[in-house]
Amino acid sequence: MWTIFMMQWKRLFKQPFVVLTFFGLTLLFVTFLGQGQSSPGVTVQTYTTNLPNHAYEELVERLNRTDDFNFKINDQETVEGLIRNNRLSFAVQLEQDTYEFIVGQSSFSQPLTNQYLNEVYQEVRWLLANDLTEDVLETFVPLEVTSRDTSGSAIEFQAQVIVGMTLYFVMYTVLFQMMSIAEQKTDGTWERMMLSPVSKFNIYSGLFLYYFLIGFIQVGVSFLIFTEWLGFSFGEQYSLLLLSISFFLISIVALGLMLVSVVRTPQQLQAVIPIVATASAMLGGAFWPLEFVTQPWLLAFSRFIPIRYGIESLSDVIVRSVAINDLLVPYSLLLGLTIIFGGVGFYFIEKQRK
Amino acid sequence: MIIEVTDLKKNFGRVQALKGVNLTVDKGRIVGFIGPNGAGKSTTIRLLLGLLRKDGGKAKIFGLDCYQDAVEIHKRMSYVPGDVNLWPNLTGGEVIDLFIDMQGEDPKSSRKEELIKRFDFDPSRKCRTYSKGNRQKVALIAAFSVESELYILDEPTSGLDPLMEREFQALVKEQKALGKTVLLSSHILSEVEQICDDVAIIRQGEIIESGSIKDLRHLTRTQFIVEAVEDLDFSECQGVYDVVKDHDKWYFQVDHRHIAGVLSYLGNYQVTKLETKEPTLEDLFMRHYEGDAKGGV
Numbered sequence: 001m002w003t004i005f006m007m008q009w010k011r012l013f014k015q016p017f018v019v020l021t022f023f024g025l026t027l028l029f030v031t032f033l034g035q036g037q038s039s040p041g042v043t044v045q046t047y048t049t050n051l052p053n054h055a056y057e058e059l060v061e062r063l064n065r066t067d068d069f070n071f072k073i074n075d076q077e078t079v080e081g082l083i084r085n086n087r088l089s090f091a092v093q094l095e096q097d098t099y100e101f102i103v104g105q106s107s108f109s110q111p112l113t114n115q116y117l118n119e120v121y122q123e124v125r126w127l128l129a130n131d132l133t134e135d136v137l138e139t140f141v142p143l144e145v146t147s148r149d150t151s152g153s154a155i156e157f158q159a160q161v162i163v164g165m166t167l168y169f170v171m172y173t174v175l176f177q178m179m180s181i182a183e184q185k186t187d188g189t190w191e192r193m194m195l196s197p198v199s200k201f202n203i204y205s206g207l208f209l210y211y212f213l214i215g216f217i218q219v220g221v222s223f224l225i226f227t228e229w230l231g232f233s234f235g236e237q238y239s240l241l242l243l244s245i246s247f248f249l250i251s252i253v254a255l256g257l258m259l260v261s262v263v264r265t266p267q268q269l270q271a272v273i274p275i276v277a278t279a280s281a282m283l284g285g286a287f288w289p290l291e292f293v294t295q296p297w298l299l300a301f302s303r304f305i306p307i308r309y310g311i312e313s314l315s316d317v318i319v320r321s322v323a324i325n326d327l328l329v330p331y332s333l334l335l336g337l338t339i340i341f342g343g344v345g346f347y348f349i350e351k352q353r354k
Numbered sequence: 355m356i357i358e359v360t361d362l363k364k365n366f367g368r369v370q371a372l373k374g375v376n377l378t379v380d381k382g383r384i385v386g387f388i389g390p391n392g393a394g395k396s397t398t399i400r401l402l403l404g405l406l407r408k409d410g411g412k413a414k415i416f417g418l419d420c421y422q423d424a425v426e427i428h429k430r431m432s433y434v435p436g437d438v439n440l441w442p443n444l445t446g447g448e449v450i451d452l453f454i455d456m457q458g459e460d461p462k463s464s465r466k467e468e469l470i471k472r473f474d475f476d477p478s479r480k481c482r483t484y485s486k487g488n489r490q491k492v493a494l495i496a497a498f499s500v501e502s503e504l505y506i507l508d509e510p511t512s513g514l515d516p517l518m519e520r521e522f523q524a525l526v527k528e529q530k531a532l533g534k535t536v537l538l539s540s541h542i543l544s545e546v547e548q549i550c551d552d553v554a555i556i557r558q559g560e561i562i563e564s565g566s567i568k569d570l571r572h573l574t575r576t577q578f579i580v581e582a583v584e585d586l587d588f589s590e591c592q593g594v595y596d597v598v599k600d601h602d603k604w605y606f607q608v609d610h611r612h613i614a615g616v617l618s619y620l621g622n623y624q625v626t627k628l629e630t631k632e633p634t635l636e637d638l639f640m641r642h643y644e645g646d647a648k649g650g651v
Contacts, residue, residue, distance in 0.1 A: 007452055
């Protein structure tokens with residue numbers, strides 16, 4: 001096993017271009033997303049038609065008590081002009097006990113803004129209905145809890161996208177590295193390995209360990225840069241973080257084996273990898289939260305996509321600091337997918353020896 | 355017995371590649387495995403190596419099943435293919451080390467360096483820059499660097515220059531002296547003739563001839579070249595074939611069992627020169643080819 005494992009590293013050191021490119025791309029995207037994360041939240045343009053100036057200012061001040069959003073005072077004409085010229089995705093009309101969105105184009109921030117405004121206006125309406133002032137809220141513990149949940153969802157969204165993009169790029173790295181199996185199958189060196197006294201189990205173990213480690217190093221370096229340079233917190237449950245990454249990577253290596261087993265040439269694999277990786281990322285919630293996907297069949301399909309459970313488990317660890325018991329479902333599903341993909345891959349590769 | 359193949363069958367779809375091959379290789383023997391292209395040589399070897407599943411019969415090496423116990427068998431044998439595939443971005447030396455390592459031996463303590471010198475090989479270059487002959491050397495050096503009981507060599511000298519071919523033959527003879535067993539598939543019949551003790555000829559998926567080269571020679575004809583003052587007439591002489599006259603010389607072939615009769619018959623003529631030539635393996639091989647062309651021997 002170690003002979004095969006070391007040989008892969010030797011080959012990598014002689015031709016590190018592909019891996020370094022994907023490392024670089026990951027870091028670039030991670031940095032880009034990280035800078036987005038460190039900005040002072042989502043900027044939302046507002047206007048009012050009925051509220052007096054001081055009430056409008058008070059309401060906006062109240063809405064800006066969170067770090068996740070930055071509500072700006074504006075007027076209807078300016079806002080509509082900006083939306084008409086596609087310089088703004090959406091804006092909000094704020095009134096005393098209600099609000100209304102004016103939307104030019106769909107945006108990821110809009111549902112989050114809506115969620116936040118809904119929470120705040122529930123409080124406002126409750127206070128108005130009971131003829132109470134805002135000071136009384138401090139005595140109501142449940143409302144504080146609700147407020148914490150709201151900010152949590154914004155962090156969750158950021159974490160989901162950051163984690164999703166990292167996992168998306170690591171999928172690329174691992175799958176492109178696994179192209180070497182397809183190349184070896186074509187040039188005959190795969191058969192040469194099979195002719196050695198090294199058992200198939202040891203050959204596959206050596207290869208799997210190598211692909212797994214390549215992915216692990218990439219995710220590790222990305223997360224480290226995120227933490228050290230960009231100040232993003234991945235929580236303190238490092239063991240669960242590593243466990244989640246491991247389960248995800250094992251399933252990706254198994255997926256790679258399945259892809260390698262069904263293609264005939266490295267060129268075919270080269271065409272298949274971007275389709276599989278990008279489709280997985282889109283359907284698995286790497287580019288946007290799965291809540292945005294409304295098609296039932298797409299959601300059903302996403303259940304067979306490892307990146308979905310990778311993002312789910314990592315987000316749970318980072319945002320909600322869950323215990324290992326809460327992660328048993330995504331871990332089991334990732335393990336199940338590993339067995340299915342690995343089984344199919346192994347079966348077809350061995351079938352070719354018939 | 356090191357290799358034992360009994361009634362081995364293999365089909366590829368509707369094509370019956372092996373129709374029931376029987377082959378035995380005893381310990382310490384060098385066996386030549388010859389046959390025309392498409393006869394089933396490579397299929398037999400791939401079955402012996404455990405790369406293919408058989409459809410019938412038995413294929414055993416060291417008494418172990420070639421497919422089920424492939425890993426155990428590979429631990430005790432070395433294989434040199436006719437077309438060596440190497441990892442293009444590794445150097446020849448790295449690949450040799452890798453092969454030795456996979457064989458479970460320490461590359462540093464093996465006889466690798468000695469063989470590198472004998473084959474005049476530069477191990478520092480990347481495999482993608484090697485010619486066919488050099489790729490072949492990588493496989494030969496790796497195979498003979500480790501202690502194996504059996505060597506399966508499939509066209510091992512293709513691409514080697516005559517000097518290296520001679521080195522290879524010397525190496526095989528050294529292995530024989532050490533009591534090792536060799537199965538050599540080759541198109542170079544002179545090579546087989548020089549180094550092999552036994553020969554097995556395969557045609558259309560069946561072994562049509564096997565035994566020691568010495569025994570097989572008796573199955574074929576001796577070439578006669580005769581110069582005589584008068585014209586020879588073989589019409590009443592038994593066992594004479596392919597009579598050709600070229601000026602004063604007569605060329606013909608004689609069955610072994612009729613040699614005495616032919617010599618006695620030639621006593622009736624004024625023979626000025628008589629030359630005989632032992633049948634070569636090529637003659638034997640061609641005789642089976644001719645038989646094939648005429649619809650069987």
